[in-house]
Amino acid sequence: MKYAGLLVMPAGFFLTVAALVLFPDPAPRAAFVLCGLAVEALGLAVAVRGHMEARGESRP
């Protein structure tokens, strides 16, 4: 689960780069950059969740 989250995060980055290339207008560009950051946040949340589950299983 941690690895899945970490794999999602670059997808968010590519979304922000795509926003730069595809949208010259500020409004849609900003919206897509924010979407990219939201995807990264989602990936980070999944990775953190994976860490928490792993910790719960390995507690002494």
Add this chain to the structure above:
Amino acid sequence: MTPIAPSSIAPVMTDATFALCLVLLLLAPLAIAGVALINTGLGRSRSAAQSLLGNLAIVAVTAIVFALVGATLAGAALTGNPLGTLGSAGHTFHLAGKPWNWLGAGPLLLRGLGSAPLQSQLALLFEFLAVALAALIPWGSGADRWRLSAGCAASAVLAATVFPLLAHWVWAGGWLSQLGVNFSLGQGFLDPGGAATVHVLGGLSALAVVWIAGSRKGKFPKEGLSTALPGHNAVYALFGCLLALVGWLAFNVAGAILWLRAPLAALPVTALNTLLSASGALAATFAVTRIRFGKPDASLCANGWLAGLVASSAAAGIVSPIQALFIGLIAGIATPLLVELLELAVSIDDPSGAISIHAVAGLWGLLAVGIFASQPGQLIAQLVGIAALLGVILPLVYLLFWLLNRAVPFRVDPDGERIGMDLHELGGGAYPEFVIHRDDSYR
């Protein structure tokens, strides 16, 4: 007060500016000393010598590796045009008709250093100090269980690969610094004091280390809340904060000279902003911990002060003093709450609080630059930089550390953790004339 906008034309560095910048860079290692003391003070007494020796070893390793490999990949500096937004030698590809300068191509083994322009030499010195500070940050998070050899190996990886990549993107004409030229996003990604290249990189590396090495034994028992393992020396941590202030003033003012090309008249404001940000953060953390626990908490106040300094790294040369104070206040409020949240809710054992201090406060400082900057598109440029840090740098650091952990295991064996890193790795303790009390969690 009008925020200081970076100039797009680099003036020739005068002798006075060169001398000032050199003196500042000679003071900047005090930031390294401060962070080293904080790392040691917030760790346990039976690992203090290993911690401080580790800080020293990491500085040495990063200097050597950056000289051999990193400076070339950072594209720094010795190519005659080090000053960020104007571009320097690098590997470039074209996408949608725009050049994407993604990796530096500087001379090998610092060739030509003596004959390089003065500002190029200073920029290189800045990067040497920055990479040492960045590599120190995760060392504090891995305290009491991260082996010295593994810490040095991880520092070498950072100095050889990730730091040069990021430093090139931000400081040496890489694609982030060119966002203003290529996509009309303000002045491009701005990070004159190293909030991204030093602190967010260090904080995210700390997160990777904590994930890979795991928590200290006994930190998270099966039942109940986490066990408090307080730092062994609050004096080290608090004195480290004072040392760090001097170093941060030097880093931020030198960064404003080198990467923003700020005029001399703008430098006192940059220094004042650094102090105000740290002061606001300390005041906020003091108040939050006073309200939360009934009394102010010394180690969390140290964390808050440092978070204010970290947030100022991005913003001190760009915002007004009142804005700097506000940035520090937010950092100071967030830091103690985040430290508690990460430990209690997310089960992250971070003895030095580096993830909250360096990663989160650094990201906040970078965002604040976008919020307060007057140029249109600056906020988007800052957000793209933040997206690169979270979407590329964190997964890359985790991957590299995960691979490294296969070759050089990060975590000390259980016996080493039981007797302490000093005895296990060095054969002697930091305080041989004092009796170190027995740890109840190992009965």
